[in-house]
Amino acid sequence: MLDEWSSNILQHDPMLLYRHKRDGNHRSVTSKYEILGFISSGTYGRVYKARSLSEGGTIHAIKKFKPDKEGDVITYTGISQSAIREIALNREIDHENIVALKEVILEDKSIYMVFEYAEHDFLQVIHHHSQTLRASITLTVLKSLTYQLLNGLVYLHSCHILHRDLKPANILITSAGVVKIGDLGLARLIYEPLQPLFAGDKVVVTIWYRAPELLMGAKHYTKAIDCWAVGCVLAELASLRPIFKGEEAKLDSKKNVPFQRDQLLKIFEVLGTPDENDWPGVVHMPEYQSMKRLDHFQSQLVGWCNSRIRGPQGYDLMRRLFMYDPDTRLTAKDALQHKWFQDEPKPTWNAFQTIPQQQIPPHRRITQDEAPSMMPVPQHMSQQGVGHAHMVAFGQSQSKPGSSASFASLSGGGGHYGAQSGGNGRKKARLG
Amino acid sequence: MAADFWVSSHYERWIVDRATLHQARAEDIQFAENPEYLDYLPIYFANLITKLGKKLQFRQRIIATATVFFRRFYLKNSYCETDPFTVIAACCYLAAKAEESPVHIKVIVAESKSLFSQESYGSRPFSSDNGKIAEMEFYLVDDLECDLVVFHPYRTLLSLCKKEASDSSSSEEGETEDLGVGIGPDDGPRYWGTGDGQLEFTPAALQTAWSIINDSYRSQLCLLYPPHLIAIAAIYLTFILHPPTRPDSSPVAAEHISADGARRRSSRQAHNPPRAAATPKKPQDPIAFLADLNVSLPAVAAIAQEIISMYTLWDRYSEDSMCGVPGVGTPSGEGADADGGPDGGHITPSFLSAVLLRMREARVMDASPIAPSVSRPVAVNKRLERAQAAG
Ligand SMILES: Nc1ncnc2c1ncn2[C@@H]1O[C@H](COP(=O)(O)OP(=O)(O)OP(=O)(O)O)[C@@H](O)[C@H]1O
Numbered sequence: 115m116l117d118e119w120s121s122n123i124l125q126h127d128p129m130l131l132y133r134h135k136r137d138g139n140h141r142s143v144t145s146k147y148e149i150l151g152f153i154s155s156g157t158y159g160r161v162y163k164a165r166s167l168s169e170g171g172t173i174h175a176i177k178k179f180k181p182d183k184e185g186d187v188i189t190y191t192g193i194s195q196s197a198i199r200e201i202a203l204n205r206e207i208d209h210e211n212i213v214a215l216k217e218v219i220l221e222d223k224s225i226y227m228v229f230e231y232a233e234h235d236f237l238q239v240i241h242h243h244s245q246t247l248r249a250s251i252t253l254t255v256l257k258s259l260t261y262q263l264l265n266g267l268v269y270l271h272s273c274h275i276l277h278r279d280l281k282p283a284n285i286l287i288t289s290a291g292v293v294k295i296g297d298l299g300l301a302r303l304i305y306e307p308l309q310p311l312f313a314g315d316k317v318v319v320t321i322w323y324r325a326p327e328l329l330m331g332a333k334h335y336t337k338a339i340d341c342w343a344v345g346c347v348l349a350e351l352a353s354l355r356p357i358f359k360g361e362e363a364k365l366d367s368k369k370n371v372p373f374q375r376d377q378l379l380k381i382f383e384v385l386g387t388p389d390e391n392d393w394p395g396v397v398h399m400p401e402y403q404s405m406k407r408l409d410h411f412q413s414q415l416v417g418w419c420n421s422r423i424r425g426p427q428g429y430d431l432m433r434r435l436f437m438y439d440p441d442t443r444l445t446a447k448d449a450l451q452h453k454w455f456q457d458e459p460k461p462t463w464n465a466f467q468t469i470p471q472q473q474i475p476p477h478r479r480i481t482q483d484e485a486p487s488m489m490p491v492p493q494h495m496s497q498q499g500v501g502h503a504h505m506v507a508f509g510q511s512q513s514k515p516g517s518s519a520s521f522a523s524l525s526g527g528g529g530h531y532g533a534q535s536g537g538n539g540r541k542k543a544r545l546g
Numbered sequence: 547m548a549a550d551f552w553v554s555s556h557y558e559r560w561i562v563d564r565a566t567l568h569q570a571r572a573e574d575i576q577f578a579e580n581p582e583y584l585d586y587l588p589i590y591f592a593n594l595i596t597k598l599g600k601k602l603q604f605r606q607r608i609i610a611t612a613t614v615f616f617r618r619f620y621l622k623n624s625y626c627e628t629d630p631f632t633v634i635a636a637c638c639y640l641a642a643k644a645e646e647s648p649v650h651i652k653v654i655v656a657e658s659k660s661l662f663s664q665e666s667y668g669s670r671p672f673s674s675d676n677g678k679i680a681e682m683e684f685y686l687v688d689d690l691e692c693d694l695v696v697f698h699p700y701r702t703l704l705s706l707c708k709k710e711a712s713d714s715s716s717s718e719e720g721e722t723e724d725l726g727v728g729i730g731p732d733d734g735p736r737y738w739g740t741g742d743g744q745l746e747f748t749p750a751a752l753q754t755a756w757s758i759i760n761d762s763y764r765s766q767l768c769l770l771y772p773p774h775l776i777a778i779a780a781i782y783l784t785f786i787l788h789p790p791t792r793p794d795s796s797p798v799a800a801e802h803i804s805a806d807g808a809r810r811r812s813s814r815q816a817h818n819p820p821r822a823a824a825t826p827k828k829p830q831d832p833i834a835f836l837a838d839l840n841v842s843l844p845a846v847a848a849i850a851q852e853i854i855s856m857y858t859l860w861d862r863y864s865e866d867s868m869c870g871v872p873g874v875g876t877p878s879g880e881g882a883d884a885d886g887g888p889d890g891g892h893i894t895p896s897f898l899s900a901v902l903l904r905m906r907e908a909r910v911m912d913a914s915p916i917a918p919s920v921s922r923p924v925a926v927n928k929r930l931e932r933a934q935a936a937g
Binding site for chain 2: 123125203206220
């Protein structure tokens with residue numbers, strides 16, 4: 115017979131040998147990076163600033179995904195769909211204007227994605243101008259930011275990837291003034307999807323940036339939703355406030371998606387109520403009847419742009435990005451070729467090149483992480499932390515040899531983004 | 547770029563040579579009583595993944611992705627040092643998410659438990675603890691180096707072949723549905739370049755090619771060649787089965803392939819008798835068409851050859867229910883040496899399950915702190931017997 119030890123392994127822990135081998139080779143997050151502080155917590159995880167302990171101490175942003183759990187019960191249910199997407203897509207892409215994923219570390223039931231660090235983001239630039247400088251963003255900077263954003267989006271779209279969550283907070287800028295599209299957690303490959311896009315996520319895109327076809331209940335949508343969001347972002351950069359700042363109607367108890375009346379009204383007030391000429395497909399939209407009951411508006415876009423974007427080409431670009439009909443809306447590629455970018459002043463690759471140092475937004479604030487954290491903790495405490503987390507998550511399994519810090523926190527915690535509290539429109543509503 | 551195979555993780559990191567494949571089995575060979583049995587394991591595991599996938603109502607592409615994950619995992623690991631059943635469950639769980647069709651972990655665990663507890667798979671206890679699969683998923687993603695976007699030959703098949711419009715309604719059954727809904731035709735430029743237009747295929751012929759692609763996952767081809775070449779090889783084999791220029795295409799064509807390989811084995815063949823196949827309106831020279839594609843024809847021929855060898859191997863393999871010979875495939879029978887094998891009749895899942903279990907036992911014994919390991923590479927059976935005598 116097999117000895118007891120052996121048969122016990124085969125019966126009860128058949129992956130033991132494998133785990134031993136793997137854990138033995140594992141290099142933990144803290145053995146590779148020094149955690150400098152906590153940046154922000156988003157829907158899916160917490161983001162930390164870290165310094166690499168090798169390669170000359172490069173600075174990185176480490177995103178730690180919350181483990182997927184069900185309700186309050188800590189039953190571990192595997193890697194979230196969002197993390198899978200973000201990991202899978204990031205491994206396939208490589209572009210100057212997309213935040214680069216450096217590595218992924220899987221450790222103690224948590225996933226750590228190590229990204230290149232970006233010192234700023236669009237939201238922060240907007241706040242800096244509206245709160246501190248009290249001046250609008252210069253035309254050169256405005257063009258540079260928009261141009262680079264579009265350049266990254268053209269790449270994503272050429273890879274058949276929809277971002278589906280473009281908004282100022284997700285568009286980052288390095289200290290060298292290079293725009294980096296981030297957060298691919300909602301992004302999807304639309305190349306031959308097995309499931310219709312609608313089937314997976316009922317709600318995509320944060321409400322203020324959500325395209326009219328989505329608000330009208332379209333089951334099918336395209337890359338054009340990202341181009342709408344670019345229009346909204348451009349408008350927000352130009353005016354320093356969201357152009358369509360609607361209230362989101364909440365899902366009902368059965369998780370049905372309600373008619374987004376207020377958001378549509380905010381759009382119609384600026385762009386006018388769409389009719390069949392603007393958008394032949396509008397009559398087939400599920401919410402068409404509800405829409406017809408709303409007050410009727412004329413377009414105010416010319417006036418809106420006059421005071422904010424200055425110049426006919428800027429207006430023309432906005433107008434085309436805000437086409438109601440997704441099929442005629444400007445594509446990212448065509449937007450990049452738009453005359454606005456060819457006219458003086460031309461966009462620059464360092465978006466901050468033309469502005470004085472003191473006008474550049476301040477560095478990202480980092481804080482000590484209040485919640486159970488990645489911040490350095492005394493060794494004896496951290497050991498305890500790991501052991502405990504193991505017990506909670508995996509029952510009988512042993513603490514692994516390679517790990518050293520208390521990452522296995524199962525709570526999300528409530529960090530905040532510096533002084534910026536965005537209001538509900540900044541938060542995206544996501545359904546599982 | 548996710549849409550371009552040549553810059554994908556699949557192409558850059560996961561197409562390997564045969565030496566690497568061979569090296570990956572080095573440890574298994576040490577612990578196997580007869581290394582020849584290892585040749586059947588790719589079929590055994592692919593069948594298992596397909597079975598689990600069907601129970602989970604997976605689309606064909608998810609099953610294919612799960613199989614590719616499994617193969618990649620075992621490029622780096624040994625069967626004897628792992629529990630392939632846990633790995634299969636995790637591969638299916640992960641593939642469903644990677645293909646944006648997630649299934650709850652509880653469902654995966656329940657279906658795995660019920661499938662793997664069948665006698666054919668050694669009636670093994672399979673943990674109903676979600677955590678075990680979740681944990682495995684973690685290690686799996688790590689071993690896969692986070693490369694989760696997988697390319698499959700189906701796309702090439704559909705972009706190269708158009709279904710003849712005339713009688714497309716005749717075969718709406720089964721997998722053909724996948725053709726329409728799951729995977730749309732390739733609208734992008736064909737990166738490897740083609741001659742002109744598309745091949746004309748009858749629905750039956752398209753179905754055959756589709757089935758051959760399904761079957762190709764029972765080999766290691768997905769690790770050796772880019773998927774579009776596998777698709778072209780499948781088309782090439784389909785021409786042999788459904789010669790488009792001969793109206794009277796007869797089953798004889800099938801015999802060209804192997805004794806009764808593709809014909810009998812291909813999953814959905816029965817639905818589409820060869821009579822219904824072939825005969826496009828205007829004759830197209832398929833060989834010229836293939837020759838015009840900007841691909842390596844020797845590689846295509848090598849793949850076709852490999853598929854045929856796989857069918858030959860598969861011929862000696864049968865599911866337990868089909869095997870009427872008593873004594874064959876009995877797990878852990880009276881004396882391992884009398885346990886069937888290639889000359890004792892068909893190789894069955896029961897038999898392979900037993901082989902696998904003995905390999906794993908031998909490996910664990912080797913690592914056991916209690917039983918001192920016996921020097922290798924003495925036949926592991928002997929060692930086992932000794933250990934049994936001692937115990
Ligand atoms: N590469 C980076 N460099 C610096 N800061 C970053 C980086 N990536 C993310 N951040 C910061 O962390 C925040 C949250 O990151 P991210 O958007 O990826 O997470 P999320 O959980 O999807 O959040 P949300 O739901 O708000 O989109 C960002 O808004 C940004 O402030």
